Amino acid sequence: MxxxxxxxxxxxxxxxxxxxxxxxxxxxxxxxxxxxxxxxxxxxxxxxxxxxxxxxxxxxxxxxxxxxxxxxxxxxxxxxxxxxxxxxxxxxxxxxxxxxxxxxxxxxxxxxxxxxxxxxxxxxxxxxxxxxxxxxxxxxxxxxxxxxxxxxxxxxxxxxxxxxxxxxxxxxxxxxxxxxxxLPRAHLAAGLAEVVKGGFIADPRILELVEASPEAALDVHGAVLRELVERKIRVKADVVAADLRESSLREILNYGHTFGHAVEQVESYRWRHGDAVSVGMVFAAELACAAGLLDRSVVERHRRVLTSVGLPTSYADGRWPDLLTAMSRDKKSRGATLRFVALTGVGSPTRLEGPREEWLRAAYDAVSAGRGATRP
Ligand SMILES: NC(=O)c1ccc[n+]([C@@H]2O[C@H](COP(=O)([O-])OP(=O)(O)OC[C@H]3O[C@@H](n4cnc5c(N)ncnc54)[C@H](O)[C@@H]3O)[C@@H](O)[C@H]2O)c1
The missing domain is CATH 3.40.50.1970 (Rossmann fold)
Incomplete structure (x- = not known):
């Protein structure tokens, strides 16, 4: 206080x-x-x-x-x-x-x-x-x-x-x-994307709670959602208290946001922010996997957890050029270099700067392959 x-x-x-x-x-x-x-x-x-x-x-x-x-x-x-x-x-x-x-x-x-x-x-x-x-x-x-x-x-x-x-x-x-x-359920789920993000970057217990009961995670009267809210606030509070102006540590809160912001832009902001971050986290996980940083099992865990609470994990194919342009314009990229928050494991974020084009393509192919996804 x-x-x-x-x-x-x-x-x-x-x-x-x-x-x-x-x-x-x-x-x-x-x-x-x-x-x-x-x-x-x-x-x-x-x-x-x-x-x-x-x-x-x-x-x-x-x-x-x-x-x-x-x-x-x-x-x-x-x-x-x-x-x-x-x-x-x-x-x-x-x-x-x-x-x-x-x-x-x-x-x-x-x-x-x-x-x-x-x-x-x-x-x-x-x-x-x-x-x-x-x-x-x-x-x-x-x-x-x-x-x-x-x-x-x-x-x-x-x-x-x-x-x-x-x-x-x-x-x-x-x-x-x-x-x-x-609050409409779709907005509740969109908020849960940010909670799940806290699980992947810092607090694995969040993931366990959602996995144990996705329904309980969406029950606003129950103890599980309350614990999830408190845990995610602690993740954010700890990071911002250590880093009040946005710089290196605070950057980990942007997990899933580079690709997510690009989706929001390409969709002219008709996607809810949390839905875009959800797909963005899967993209970031696929990218880290392609770069040899992250185990495939953690990538699949992203898909399972996010899907279980009704969040999207794929995005339309054929939009790569637009997405790449949008990512390059993102205010969090420095100069011409694309920057991502990537994981080397659950609770273990790192920075991935200037990833190879083939890794980016592989990640996009994986989130778009045969899915032609639209907003849920
Ligand atoms: N400052 C930050 O660090 C930060 C971080 C993330 C997002 N944001 C910003 O937050 C905004 C998105 O916030 P949001 O998702 O809360 O959207 P929002 O404020 O548009 O709320 C979503 C909808 O829910 C309605 N609503 C709100 N509370 C309700 C309730 N209890 N019951 C019924 N309806 C309710 C709103 O009227 C609105 O129609 C974006 O502008 C984004 O840029 C800021």
Whole structure:
């Protein structure tokens, strides 16, 4: 937790887990824990802007009510659904709202929603008066285990996704697993791709839990999903605490993302991010296998685990030139050299730079061969 004097409320008597991100802040995980939000704000805060999307109105109202009950002046901003929220127009509208309501340095923003809302609201908080406090209340699995943790914020521009943004650590994160009950199953599975990624790069127990019962892994009321969420948050928290600005260690979180981002671009962002990362992990595993780094049994384990929770593991054939162009443009490649996170085993990531063309082709052939895959 932060070291400044006091908070607005006190922790509730629930069974929530608090996962520290270094000594910067905690990620609280549990059921029915929305009333934990006021306790994460610093003492002295007067105004709070609650940013949310239409799909999570009930949860945003609950959070707003809890804040008002602590005597705070609550302002509400409903932003458009999904990626349309992450635009300069919406950002300017929120800045105006903060200005008209007289938000000062000691006031705060609370984001309730998926990764699009936490990215947008986080950037509003990062940029208003050069930075005010933000608390994230992620309501998708992807946002709980990924977007809301780590301090990356941003919006899209007509030229591309996430091109404008900044690092701005939240003051705290509250993951209320109860909110996942209304999340469509396809979005739940997409979030699980990021959880499984945590299993392959750092925590094999995640893979064992999914393998033991894929159904339990998708049950938002059960103990298994909760353990998976907590484990994946710990993986991310440990990495970002050690490496707050994206550089070498943090790079391992991009496992599956080089090919995954290319799929997203080629599909004009009609694929869910988690679905693209799922195929991207299989590609990365095939690539590592072709390069002689990874055993085939681990490649097949990727396919089994991801398929068991309904995630795609193959992609249409005939798209290699487009994918290669997209990968070369990826902001994480340096110059003309393609860079991948690869595994030498489960929990053992390494970097693969400038892989041979024949390895890349072999990996693509393996994810596309005879499958002609489309989004599930
Ligand atoms: N900052 C980071 O480190 C980081 C990491 C990963 C992804 N991201 C960003 O996150 C975004 C994707 O996040 P996402 O997958 O959460 O998408 P999203 O925010 O678009 O949410 C997906 C859909 O689910 C709806 N929804 C959200 N919570 C719900 C609930 N509890 N019940 C019913 N519906 C609900 C949303 O309204 C939306 O339609 C992308 O913009 C991506 O760039 C950021």
């Amino acid at each position: 932060s070291d400044d004097a006091g908070t607005v409320g006190t922790p509730g008597p629930d069974d929530a887990t608090a996962i520290p991100v270094g000594d910067a802040y905690d990620v609280v995980v549990g059921h029915d824990v929305l009333d934990r939000v006021p306790g994460l704000l610093r003492a002295g805060v007067l105004r709070v802007l609650v940013v949310s999307s239409p799909a999570v109105e009930t949860y945003a109202s609950g959070v707003a009510g809890a804040l008002a009950a602590h005597g705070l002046q609550v302002h509400r901003a409903e932003v458009p659904d999904a990626e349309t929220a992450k635009s300069a127009d919406v950002l300017v509208r929120l800045w105006s709202q903060l200005g008209q309501a007289g938000f000062t340095r000691s006031d705060a923003v609370v984001c309730v929603g998926g990764g699009t809302v936490t990215d947008l609201g986080g950037f509003v908080a990062a940029s208003w008066l050069r930075g005010v406090d933000v608390v994230h209340v992620p309501t998708t699995l992807l946002a709980m285990v990924d977007a809301a943790v780590g301090g990356k914020t941003g919006i899209n521009t007509p030229e591309g996704k996430n091109l404008v943004g900044s690092f701005h650590e939240p003051r705290g994160v509250v993951c209320d697993l109860t909110t996942l009950a209304t």
